[in-house]
Amino acid sequence: MTRKDMQPEGLTEEAEGRSAGAAAVVVGGGLAGVTAALALADAGLRVTLLEGRPRLGGLAFSFQRGALTVDNGQHVYLRCCTAYRWFLDRIDGAHLAPVQERLDVPVLDADRNRLGRLRRTALPVPLHLAASLATYPHLSVAERAKVGRAALALKGLDPADPVLDGQNFGSWLARNGQSARAIEALWDLVGVATLNACAGDASLGLAAMVFKTGLLSEPGAADIGWARVPLGDLHDTLARKALDAAGVRTELKARVTSISRTDNGGWRVEVPGETIEAETVVLAVPQHETHDLLPDGALDRPDRLLDIDTAPILNIHVVYDRKVLKRPFFAAIGTPVQWVFDRTEASGLTEGQYLALSQSNARDEIDAPVAALRERYLPELERLLPAAHGAEVRDFFVTRERTATFAPTPGVGRLRPGARTKARGLYLAGAWTATGWPATMEGAVRSGISAAEAALSALDRPRDHLFAFEEAAA
Numbered sequence: 001m002t003r004k005d006m007q008p009e010g011l012t013e014e015a016e017g018r019s020a021g022a023a024a025v026v027v028g029g030g031l032a033g034v035t036a037a038l039a040l041a042d043a044g045l046r047v048t049l050l051e052g053r054p055r056l057g058g059l060a061f062s063f064q065r066g067a068l069t070v071d072n073g074q075h076v077y078l079r080c081c082t083a084y085r086w087f088l089d090r091i092d093g094a095h096l097a098p099v100q101e102r103l104d105v106p107v108l109d110a111d112r113n114r115l116g117r118l119r120r121t122a123l124p125v126p127l128h129l130a131a132s133l134a135t136y137p138h139l140s141v142a143e144r145a146k147v148g149r150a151a152l153a154l155k156g157l158d159p160a161d162p163v164l165d166g167q168n169f170g171s172w173l174a175r176n177g178q179s180a181r182a183i184e185a186l187w188d189l190v191g192v193a194t195l196n197a198c199a200g201d202a203s204l205g206l207a208a209m210v211f212k213t214g215l216l217s218e219p220g221a222a223d224i225g226w227a228r229v230p231l232g233d234l235h236d237t238l239a240r241k242a243l244d245a246a247g248v249r250t251e252l253k254a255r256v257t258s259i260s261r262t263d264n265g266g267w268r269v270e271v272p273g274e275t276i277e278a279e280t281v282v283l284a285v286p287q288h289e290t291h292d293l294l295p296d297g298a299l300d301r302p303d304r305l306l307d308i309d310t311a312p313i314l315n316i317h318v319v320y321d322r323k324v325l326k327r328p329f330f331a332a333i334g335t336p337v338q339w340v341f342d343r344t345e346a347s348g349l350t351e352g353q354y355l356a357l358s359q360s361n362a363r364d365e366i367d368a369p370v371a372a373l374r375e376r377y378l379p380e381l382e383r384l385l386p387a388a389h390g391a392e393v394r395d396f397f398v399t400r401e402r403t404a405t406f407a408p409t410p411g412v413g414r415l416r417p418g419a420r421t422k423a424r425g426l427y428l429a430g431a432w433t434a435t436g437w438p439a440t441m442e443g444a445v446r447s448g449i450s451a452a453e454a455a456l457s458a459l460d461r462p463r464d465h466l467f468a469f470e471e472a473a474a
């Protein structure tokens with residue numbers, strides 16, 4: 001195959017000048033696709049990134065609502081999310097989404113009107129959480145002791161064990177002496193936000209992955225990081241800047257309609273108005289879109305992709321005329337409210353306070369009318385935040401992500417394919433692929449790196465520049 005055969009059509013002279021070598025097309029400009037595109041370009045490939053929407057960032061994006069810049073959903077990550085942190089560094093955005101110095105989560109019990117803290121010390125694992133657990137007011141002394149024992153039992157599990165994937169986390173917690181209260185006030189408090197499912201609906205393998213890595217790998221592993229700017233500043237603006245600098249040709253509003261083999265064994269990628277040929281294709285779109293675009297024979301059981309269910313996340317946005325919350329965020333129990341973040345500064349609001357409520361595992365409410373959500377949540381916020389009494393609500397709106405994550409149900413692990421397919425030169429990426437992680441930004445970035453690694457290895461290209469999971473996590 002000649003080099004000309006492999007050149008994307010319509011490349012500007014400038015882009016052509018910057019890029020050299022084999023051509024790759026990445027389909028999907030979420031975190032997985034952007035990561036794959038950067039990693040391939042950094043290895044010297046001539047990369048075209050095709051994104052159907054008018055922006056990059058996929059499921060983690062921002063939009064304008066009048067003067068307010070709103071994130072579609074509050075996103076956090078943990079210090080143990082080493083690949084996402086690498087990504088932030090790579091796009092020069094780490095300083096805009098810093099990690100708290102030490103894990104510190106205020107937990108408000110609405111029924112008992114009590115504040116607890118989940119904090120860590122600098123002591124080694126598992127002592128780093130011992131003091132906090134010993135004084136956690138939302139659990140009885142007996143429950144705290146049992147939580148400690150369950151945490152140690154969890155430490156002995158291997159999240160990659162396929163047997164665990166088929167088991168139910170809720171049943172495991174019950175078998176390990178966890179009360180309904182301990183599940184609500186601790187396990188689900190963390191688990192629902194990270195897995196997007198309650199313990200009773202989650203795979204033990206994925207839950208073990210989250211709790212082992214987050215709470216039991218290193219003292220600082222669960223320190224929380226979040227963007228102090230709109231998500232779009234990171235995942236769209238800075239990502240685009242990095243892609244441009246790496247010589248990637250990025251096309252927005254370019255929805256791929258088909259991927260097929262060329263006569264010379266490469267790939268033909270169709271977008272309305274253009275056909276692009278390439279030796280390597282990374283398909284970094286959600287599982288259902290992957291199923292629709294996947295060429296015949298690429299996976300043994302493509303229909304299995306359709307069995308990977310999705311789970312919704314609801315975000316409720318409230319703008320008050322005054323400050324009602326002093327902390328940057330808190331979690332709540334004894335109320336439908338889950339996690340609440342102060343987004344005032346990030347959104348550009350200059351007067352009053354803007355709170356974003358992140359409601360995971362939101363199947364029951366994802367389609368509820370705004371008026372019903374308003375009636376339900378404003379009184380709950382007043383119960384949690386006394387300063388909200390008498391404050392004027394200047395704006396109340398919701399964002400609904402019906403397919404926010406894949407559902408981490410028991411058995412989902414065997415449905416998730418890896419980066420390699422049976423079709424030479426075609427690779428899969430996306431948070432839903434077999435990363436070992438739940439659907440997270442970390443999983444998305446890892447999947448993009450895995451796809452690039454597989455592609456570069458097949459092309460016999462250097463891979464030293466790629467983020468190395470284990471080393472960086474150590």
Ligand SMILES: Cc1cc2nc3c(=O)[nH]c(=O)nc-3n(C[C@H](O)[C@H](O)[C@H](O)COP(=O)(O)OP(=O)(O)OC[C@H]3O[C@@H](n4cnc5c(N)ncnc54)[C@H](O)[C@@H]3O)c2cc1C
Pocket residue numbers: 027028029030031032033050051052053056057058059060072073074075076077254255256257284285286289313314315401403404405429430431432439440441442443444
């Ligand atoms: C409300 C919400 C809150 C969340 N909270 C957190 C959190 O706190 N922490 C965390 O780590 N994760 C969180 N997540 C999950 C995280 O956002 C996702 O796991 C991650 O962004 C997925 O990235 P991705 O690249 O795998 O997929 P996507 O973001 O889905 O990207 C796929 C891209 O492919 C594009 N595409 C689809 N079809 C085509 C086509 N035919 N042609 C071209 N392009 C196409 C889509 O437009 C999209 O941009 C949250 C998600 C949501 C929705």
